[in-house]
Amino acid sequence: xxxxxxxxxxxxxxxxxxxxxxxxxxxxxxxxxxxxxxxxxxxxxxxxxxxxxxxxxxxxxxxxxxxxxxxxxxxxxxxxxxxxxxxxxxxxxxxxxxxxxxxxxxxxxxxxxxxxxxxxxxxxxxxxxxxxxxxxxxxxxxxxxxxxxxxxxxxxxxxxxxxxxxxxxxxxxxxxxxxxxxxxxxxxxxxxxxxxxxxxxxxxxxxxxxxxxxxxxxxxxxxxxxxxxxxxxxxxxxxxxxxxxxxxxxxxxxxxxxxxx
Numbered sequence: 001x002x003x004x005x006x007x008x009x010x011x012x013x014x015x016x017x018x019x020x021x022x023x024x025x026x027x028x029x030x031x032x033x034x035x036x037x038x039x040x041x042x043x044x045x046x047x048x049x050x051x052x053x054x055x056x057x058x059x060x061x062x063x064x065x066x067x068x069x070x071x072x073x074x075x076x077x078x079x080x081x082x083x084x085x086x087x088x089x090x091x092x093x094x095x096x097x098x099x100x101x102x103x104x105x106x107x108x109x110x111x112x113x114x115x116x117x118x119x120x121x122x123x124x125x126x127x128x129x130x131x132x133x134x135x136x137x138x139x140x141x142x143x144x145x146x147x148x149x150x151x152x153x154x155x156x157x158x159x160x161x162x163x164x165x166x167x168x169x170x171x172x173x174x175x176x177x178x179x180x181x182x183x184x185x186x187x188x189x190x191x192x193x194x195x196x197x198x199x200x201x202x203x204x205x206x207x208x209x210x211x212x213x214x215x216x217x218x219x220x221x222x223x224x225x226x227x228x229x230x231x232x233x234x235x236x237x238x239x240x241x242x243x244x245x246x247x248x249x250x251x252x253x254x255x256x257x258x259x260x261x
Contacts, residue, residue: 079109147177181212
């Protein structure tokens, strides 16, 4: 289980929303008409960025991607445009393309926390979990007060198999935002994964998540009631029977006959 410790879905939507809001001001900035020859490309860049922002708001991913492709073609030194393009490529299930774009974004602007975060998700989706941990850790360094980045770091740490560190990051997320339902839910799952499960702590965080608006989860409730299988646990087949060892052969008796002369 662990349905919410996954880079897809609501988290990706939040990342997209955060970035297009961040670049809206730049996309709508007025262009100085006295700039002469430079005015036309600047206007074209602003137009492509604005169209990309509007398409993202509407969920028109293909159209948005085309707009950001145009923006980086016109201005390849724009970290924000490369970051947006990478987000759209990840949205379109192209993590390898997203990695290329996002690496360019963080090379141009190393303090761009959102780009580091999405780069980590792209690496996680492509199976490079150690790189994912590194990138999301950098995102948390650049934006230490963001609870959602801590939750994302827990996602990639869990994916890499570092469950203790994942629990720690979820606790940090809740220290930053005690009302963060997703982190409560994920922490409840982590407590259920312990051996033996920490049922009381899992129940406490699941109930907190529900009070904060999280949807009910039948599997989780069954496990908390002791009626379902343990989280992420599949039946372990019984070991094959050990074949009986054959009885040892009796030792040969020494011959009592003498050789003939």
